[in-house]
Amino acid sequence: MSTRQRLQELYDLLLTAYGPQHWWPGESPFEVMVGAVLTQNTNWANVEKAIANLKQAGVLSLAALSDLPPERLAGLIRPAGYYNLKAGRLSNLLGMINQRWDGDLEWFFAQPVDEIRQSLLAVKGVGPETADSITLYAAHKPVFVIDAYTFRILGRHGLADQDMGYFELQEVFMDALPPDVALFNEFHALLVRLGKGRCKKTNPHCEGCPAEGWLPRVEL
DNA sequence: CACCAGGCAAGTA
């Protein structure tokens, strides 16, 4: 069976089992972009608290956030953890958009997909996953987002090697699937949903799952 | 109590 067919089956199984995940939660592209930085190695529930703080303070806009003193920003995003680090990373990101795109997020997101990704990747504190998350979920361009769950799940299902890097695994998806924003959106969200799950006896897709605490295995 | 969560960059050998 081809990789394309196996990925398609995995996607269909996950969609049937879990249903649409409605990613990314966020009321605007800007909010999604900020959330992408705040959620680095951090539970989403904590990110929501930080975003609520920013909304409460009335600073959840590119201009307002750019003008915020670093200590103030750090204080507001404190619940998201690594707050000093992330305040700097947000500042770097907003600085790039202000300098290169005159603070015009719509203009930036209207650029070709590779321009967006490369501009984001050049920002210190924005790595491959954050850059691609912003490109897909905020700019709505077709790039497949890879994360730790994706490595583990595809490795477990024999679709990825141990020594595969981010961009190699990304190629597996993008060579096999049509560049469809809605598909990439849903697929990544479903992989995260699967990855969050732990083996329960009641999980109908959990076959060959040796014990509690193991990642569920979807049989293809 | 330990462990994890939608990473990334800098330091070390």
Place this chain on the structure above:
DNA sequence: TACTTGCATGGT
């Protein structure tokens, strides 16, 4: 190049 470590809060 290939590991290791710092960053930090809040839920289970």
